[in-house]
Amino acid sequence: MTRDAASLRRTGRVALMLAATVLLASLVGAGGIFVQHPERAPALFGDVLQDVTGFNPxxxxxxxxPAQPLSALAQIGRRIFYDRSLSASGRQSCASCHSPARSFGPPDGQLLQPGGMTMVAQGLRPPPSLAYLYRQEPFGIGPAVDDDAPPPDPAAQPPAPAGPRAPKQASVAAGPAMVPHGGLFWDGRADTLMDQAAGPLLNPNEMANPDTATVVNKLLRAGYGEALRPLFGAAIVRNPPLLFAEAMSAVSRYQIEDPAFHRFDSRYDRWLEGKTRLSRQEMRGLRLFNDPAKGNCAACHISRPTADGLPPLFTDSEYEALAVPRNPAVPANRDPHFVDLGLCGPLRTDLARQTDYCGMFLTPTLRNSARRGVYFHNGRYRSLRQVLDFYNWRDVAPQRVYPHGVPDDLPRRYWANIDRGDAPFGRRRGDTPPLTDVEIAAIIAFLGTLDDGASPPP
Structure with a gap:
């Protein structure tokens, strides 16, 4: 190709981009081309324009x-977070299971993290990520709330880019539903980051301290009493319950104040702000992620900013019974009579009689999910492809999901709790699966844009 021909070709591409941008702007003025108003623009034409530009219109x-220096209390919390001397083994800290290098999730691809007195014990569930918890509300059960509703005056601000949240049939099928939401851990048994920080210290399969008095003695030996004295007075070293509470408060403040726990610097965040573009495959994945008739992921993993401009957390903080297959690699599952019922126990005990919630687990954020390497409450799947295959095949070909073609990790008496109404669920056995291999690959490509640490645009 001659230099003149190459130059002409580049000029043609630029002209196409400019024309697409002009057309895109005109469509935006007419009401937008995203899922938010699908009736206002031909979907195919909109898709072509998005694929050409890759920018958020x-x-x-x-x-x-706000990014600011850590408070004195948060600095003490940071020390505690990395302090292995507070464990019974002397070899485990909070960061051992919540690695900063892995977005405060599991440090490796292991199903369960070792712990206990001799670092050979294993718990029941993979540790969830500690990232993006600063907006999590305490656990509660109440009417479903559309926390992604548009602002009262749509003319006052441009429509959100990712489309509205699809209604969840599992929450509305029987009228005004009482929906569990909020809380920390897979079963929401901790209401605050303080409670969450205390849990592993006393868990026999984790840091394995027998009681809070033992933890307090270790805190004093490590100098935390003196560190906390200027903040809470000299009496704190003589008040073990107060010392323990304020030490956990320090860990909580560290998680709230340090931007590393809520970076919001993924490529998707930059795309929302119009500072970068997504590839054609990523754009297609975003549309499938939001499409109520296809992936419908955004029904639970909300992808649009809030009405007041807070970045999306990619979770509605509600609970679902998905009937994930039993994982034989979980040590507790060696007992054929054992079953993890989530909100109904065994780790949580106060809702054991609330059988409508048996089998339900917290919906996690999908931020940094491409890096996680262990998925769902029992770690049954180890890749995003396996996760999406589960959603795709569970109802239409259950024999591909369960050894005997029926849910095998939830007693039959609780099967009514399983979400069967929300796409991609809700199809009949033998139906065509909702997603093709190409569409699954596109959704996975989009999920990769949710990883923290995207390079700033040039």
Missing amino acids: HPVTLLRP
Whole structure:
């Protein structure tokens, strides 16, 4: 190709991009081309324009937590977070299971993390990520709330780019549903980050301290009493319950104040702000992620900013019974009579009689999910492809999911709790699966844009 021909070709590409941008702007003025108003524009034409540009036609300003130096209390919390001397083995800290290098999730691809007195014990569930918990509310059960509803005056701000949250049939099928939401851990048994920080210290399969008095003695030996004295007075070293509580408060403040726990600097965040573009495959994955008739992922993993500009957390913080297959690699599952019922126990005991919630687990954020390497409450799947295959095949070909073609990790008496109404679920056995291999690959490509640490645009 001659230099003149190459130059002409580049000029043609630029002209196409400019024309697409002009057309895109005109469509935006007419009401938008995203899922939010699908009746206002031909979907195919909109898809072509998005594929050409890859930019968000409705850029927004995201309100991130302010970046500022850690408070004195948060600095003490950071020390505690990395302090292995507070464990019974002397070899485990909070960071051992919540690695900063892995977005405060499991440090490797292991199903369960070792712990206990001799670092050979294993718990029941993979540790969830500690990232993006600063907006998590305490556990509660109440009417389903559309926390992604558009603002009262749509003309006051541009429409959100990712489309509205699809209604969840599992929450509305029987009228005004009482929906579990909020809380920490897979079963929501901790209401605050303070409670969450205390849990592993006393768990026999983790840091394995027998009681809070033992932890307090270790805190004093490590100098935390003196560190906390200027903040809470000299009496704190003579008040073990107060010392323990304030030490956990320090860990909580560290998680709230340190931007590393809620970076909001993924490529998707930059795309929302109009600062970068997504590839054609990633754009297609985003549309499938939001499409109520296809992936419908955004029904639970909300992808749009809040009405007041907070970045999306990619979770509605609600609970679902998905009937994930039993994982024989979980040591507790060697007992054929054992079953993990989530909200109904065994780790949580106060809802044991609330059988409508048996088998339900917290919906986690999908931020950094491409890096996690262990998925669902029992770690049954080890890749995003396996996760999406589960959603795709569970109802239409259950024999591909369960050894005997029926849910095998939830007693039959609780099968009514399983979400069977929300796409991609809800199809009949033998139906065509909702997603093709190409579409699954596109959704996985989009999920990769949710990883923290995207390079700033040039």
